[in-house]
Structure formats: structure tokens, C-alpha cells
Amino acid sequence: MSFGFKEKGNQLFKDADYAGAEEMYSQAIQMNPKEPSFFTNRAVTRLRLEKWAGAEHDSRIAIDLNGGPKATASLKGSYYLSQALLELQRPQEAYDVAIDAYRLSLSAMNAQTENLSKIVLRSKQQIWAAKETARLREMDDTLASVEGLIEADLERELGDLKAQLEKGEIGEIGFNEDQKALRAEAEKKIRHVREAFKSASDARIEERVVPDYLIDNITFEVMHDPVMTVSGHSFDRIGITKYLEQSRVDPVTRAPMTVKDLRPNFALKAACEEFLTKNGWAVDY
Template sequence: MAQELKAKGNELFKQGDYIGAEEYFSQAILKDPRDPTFFTNRAISRIKLEKWAEVEQDARAALAIYGTKNPASLKSSYYLATALLGLQRPQEAHDVAVEAYELSLREKNAQTENLMRTGKETARLRESNETLKSVELLIEADLARSIAELQAQLDRGEIGQIGFNEDQSALRADAEKKIRTLREAFEISSKGEIKERVVPDHLVDGITFEVMYDPVITPSGTSFDRVGIVKYVEKAGVDPITRVPMTVKDLRPNYALKAACAEFLEKNGWAVDW
């Protein structure tokens, strides 16, 4: 019965009826709460509905059944990282994505590319959130100083209580306006409407033309992002530069370049979408 409910949910999901699919997967879970695929299927339905808190619950439930070291759990880890991003918890999302990415590489799992992109997105959001927080604290500190100066004027009798109240309200309104404007600017930037496009050439992958996330080096000495070059070598069987025969086993991690890319993305979150 539970598998029949899952099948009905899958059919509705294919039709784009995510609410109906969610309901069937919920019924399947009630019938058999030990099957992790019911939770992952409901999680993807809820991702479509942007129910991030519920997606987190489902992903964690599936991971509890699978175990985080189980390759079958990688889809659940990806859904969990996606939910945490939706909940504006980029540091947690980053930790989940990085751990799962390492497992996916070892297992040559299909989720590797999704997890790589999620890792890049968390880097951008972490940098953006920290910068926004720092600027908001500066605005709040400036407000506190202005109110303290106003209080001193009241204490010295230079202004009356009514004037103090009016000026304090004006100061708070001005600070709130600055913070709103700041958040709107960061929101616009996060959607890619404001971007710089200056990225050092040595950080850019020659296959995808994106900033590299996990660079590896070929026998000819050229570095590429792991996901792209692995796909190329598995298909072509040659070094893309020299055309000399090679295999995936010939690739070696470029740790220095990986550190440089990570540092650049940490300081320039906009570059994830470059």
C-alpha cells in the first residue's frame, strides 16, 4: 500500500501537482515511516513549494535512516543544504554540502555537480550575510551615539522632553530607512542585478568558464574544475590541451589553486554567478 501511494505521488509530481504529490508521500510515510525514499520524495515536492522548514525536517529524517556515510544519502544531503539556504543559514548549508561533496567524489555519485554548485552558493551567501551584518552594526552604533548626545543635551537643559522625543524618533526613523535601503541593495545584488566581472584568469575553469571550486591538474600541467574535466576525460580519453591519452586516475588535486579559489570566493561572493 505504501509503495502504491508513493507511485501516485510520483505521477502527480511529474504532472506538476506538487501539493497533491506531497499529500500522497505523507500518506506513504504514515504507512511506512522506515522507508527514506518517502521522505526524500516529499522533500523535493516541498522544495518546489518552497516549504524550507519542512524540507529540512524531511531531509534530516531520511539522513537519520540512511546514515550520513551512506552514498544513498547524498540526495538527502543536497536537499538539506538547499533547505538551509532557503532558511538563510548558509554556514550550516556549507558544512552539509562540503561533507557530502567529498563523499560524492569518492563514490562518483551523480550528486557531485549539484553539491559543488551548492557549495559555491553558500560561499556567496556567507560573504554577503557577514558584510550586511557588519554594516548594519555600524548604523546601529551611529544611532546609539546620536541618541546619547541627544540625552546629554536634555540633561543639560539645552532641549526639552518634547524636543528630545521628536528628535529621537527622527533619528530612529532615519536609521531604519538606512537599514531598509541597505537590505534592498543586498537583495538586488544577491539576485545578480549588480555584479563586478573582474576575475583573475588563473581561477577560471577552461571548460565551464566559471571560478573553480575543486581544481585538479592534468599531466600536461593545466588545471580544470574536477566535475568538468572528469566528464571530458571519461568521454574523450585524452588531455584536452595536448590530446595525449589519459584517464581520470591521472588527475591530481591542485591544493594551492583550490585555496586561492576558495579565498577569492569568500571575499567576492558575487563571483559565484560570474
């Protein structure tokens, strides 16, 4: 009977009726709270509904029911958990979950590898952005004060919004949309402030960014010796070599491949060298 609710939930999910799907999965869980797939299904549904805390809760239960984070069966739950943590503004936790799951997926040649690699990179970018914020604010007290005021206003507005939700004055969907809009507006204000300080300081106060195309999707570091696979994707030679010696398949397409199939990417190598020459700090990215 509980799997009947799951099937109904699956159909509603396909029809993009996420609220209805969440209700069906909840009923399935009430009937059988030991089935991990019910929790992973509700977790991904809650991600679509932007119920981040609920998605975190369900993902953690699914991981436990599947044997813990070191079990291959838990990879999907780990993927959903890392997404939820990222949206909850907890990038270090998201990174820790995603990188462990990513390494497990590589050794298991699991289909979640590519999804997890994207979350690892997003998490690392957010961690780096937080470090950059701290560095810039240490450089200029006025910048720190202005950005602090923007963030204080954001927290006050988010608090008011949460109070409206708790009073029933707005619904969950409206709350999520308004919360996202408030955060986006605050980020926009901070970008404008940093541009102004950059101009006023002759670019001395400038946020440092590593372009995505220079990052290896296996080691998640800036590439030093990029090579290209048959499918046209580039990786750092050391990382892809170790991967192919173990798996013997293209990490993106899963097609059979060996180290002999790799080709140097001279243009990308030149771009990486130029970037690192001008931005030595990126070695610590």
C-alpha cells in the same frame, strides 16, 4: 501498498500537483516510515511548495535512514537538506552539509556533484554577504541604524504574516508568496540605501562582490591558474588536477578525461590576476 502511494505521488509530482503529491507521500510514510525514498520524495515536493521546515525535517530523516551523511545513498537527501537550510536563512549550516556531500559525491563520481557544487557556492556567497553587511555597518553607524530599521520592519511584517497564517486568514501558498515579496522589498530598500551611502562616501562604503566566473567550482575559491576542459568549462589547475587523478572523468559531462586534456585559459587568468590585484581581500573569500 505503500509503494502504490509513492507511484501515485510520483505521477502527481510530474503533473505539478505538488500538494497532491505531498499527500500521497505522507500516506506512504504512514504505512512504512522506514523507507528513505518516501522522505526524499516528500522533501523535494515540499521544496517545490516552499515548505522549507518540512523539507528540512524529511531530508534529515532520509539521511538517517540511508546510513548517515557519510553514506553515498544519502547524497540526494543532503542536497535537499542544504537547499532547505539556505532558504531558511541558515547559510553556514547549508554550506557545512553541502561541502561534505560535495566531497563525497566527487569521490563516488555521483550524479549529484554539479547540483551540490551550486549549493556550496550559493551558501558561500550568502555567508560572504553577511560578513560584508557586518563590515559595512561597522564602518558607518548611520548606515547600521538605517538598515537596522529596515530589518526591524521586515521582522514585524513577517510576524504579522505568520499570525495570519496561524489564524487561517491566509493559506500556505499565499504565506510563502507574501513572505518572499516582503524579503525582496527589504533587500531592495537596503540596496538603495547602500547606493546612497556609496555615492555620499566617494565609494568608500561599498559592498565587495566576487564575480561568479572567477570562482572555481571544485575549490570554491578565486582561481589563480585557470585551465579549460574539453567540454569548455574552466577550473583552477590544482583542483581539477587532483580531481582528474582520482576520477579520470570530466566533472561536468562525466566523459573520460585526463590531465593531458587540460588547456590554459589565458584570458580568464588575466581577468583573475587583474581582479586580485585590485581586490586583495578576495583571497579570503
